[in-house]
Amino acid sequence: MNLESEFAIQNSDIYKCPWCATAIQSSSEPFCSCLASERTLVCRDCDRCFCEAPAGWRKAFFRSSAAQAFRARNKSAQQATTRDLTVTPDSVQRPVILVVDDDRTVHLVAGRVLAEYPGTVLHAEDGERAFELAMEYQPDLVITDALLPKLDGRELAIRLKQTPETSDCKVAVITALYKGSRYRIEAINTFQVDDYIEKPVTPARLRQIVSEQLGLESAA
Numbered sequence: 001m002n003l004e005s006e007f008a009i010q011n012s013d014i015y016k017c018p019w020c021a022t023a024i025q026s027s028s029e030p031f032c033s034c035l036a037s038e039r040t041l042v043c044r045d046c047d048r049c050f051c052e053a054p055a056g057w058r059k060a061f062f063r064s065s066a067a068q069a070f071r072a073r074n075k076s077a078q079q080a081t082t083r084d085l086t087v088t089p090d091s092v093q094r095p096v097i098l099v100v101d102d103d104r105t106v107h108l109v110a111g112r113v114l115a116e117y118p119g120t121v122l123h124a125e126d127g128e129r130a131f132e133l134a135m136e137y138q139p140d141l142v143i144t145d146a147l148l149p150k151l152d153g154r155e156l157a158i159r160l161k162q163t164p165e166t167s168d169c170k171v172a173v174i175t176a177l178y179k180g181s182r183y184r185i186e187a188i189n190t191f192q193v194d195d196y197i198e199k200p201v202t203p204a205r206l207r208q209i210v211s212e213q214l215g216l217e218s219a220a
């Protein structure tokens with residue numbers, strides 16, 4: 001099967017949903033809110049996004065004009081919120097959630113979802129900076145990507161757990177790469193992570209992490 005011809009039915013503006021085969025028009029469908037820089041459309045018929053669609057389907061989609069327009073809009077939104085990525089120690093409120101990712105878009109999407117909860121959200125773009133912030137603020141929950149510059153997410157988890165000042169904080173590691181039960185068991189046993197989540201992470205999955213780790217329900 002040629003995925004690209006399956007994908008583009010007409011003028012690359014009308015696509016076939018990979019799950020329910022409904023024809024959808026890119027300009028009228030909303031984008032998903034998964035924690036990823038490359039997000040996809042949500043099918044109105046089956047309510048699923050295409051982040052888990054076959055690689056060929058996504059590749060063709062990311063080249064489309066709809067994806068390019070979304071990327072451009074997203075870029076200006078990121079620039080507008082960059083200054084909100086820091087908070088001073090005296091303005092911090094509990095619970096503190098620290099989001100660690102080297103992708104600005106992930107911070108933007110996670111920040112929107114986490115704004116439904118009381119408390120403060122901190123952002124770090126690499127593992128070393130995350131550890132510094134954790135020492136300073138003692139976050140209640142750290143949500144980190146596995147693959148990070150300097151110190152990776154799993155190493156960050158074990159370092160936090162083995163440091164008295166931060167050993168109580170819950171750590172959820174999100175991964176696109178180390179999938180499967182072998183890596184999950186290793187993450188929990190060797191790196192002492194509290195939750196190990198495979199990408200894509202939807203807003204619903206993010207709320208589930210907060211609920212399970214902090215016992216908090218969304219106010220939204």
Ligand SMILES: [Zn+2]
Nearest residue numbers: 032034049051
């Ligand atoms: Zn998605």
Ligand SMILES: [Zn+2]
Nearest residue numbers: 017020043046
């Ligand atoms: Zn569908």
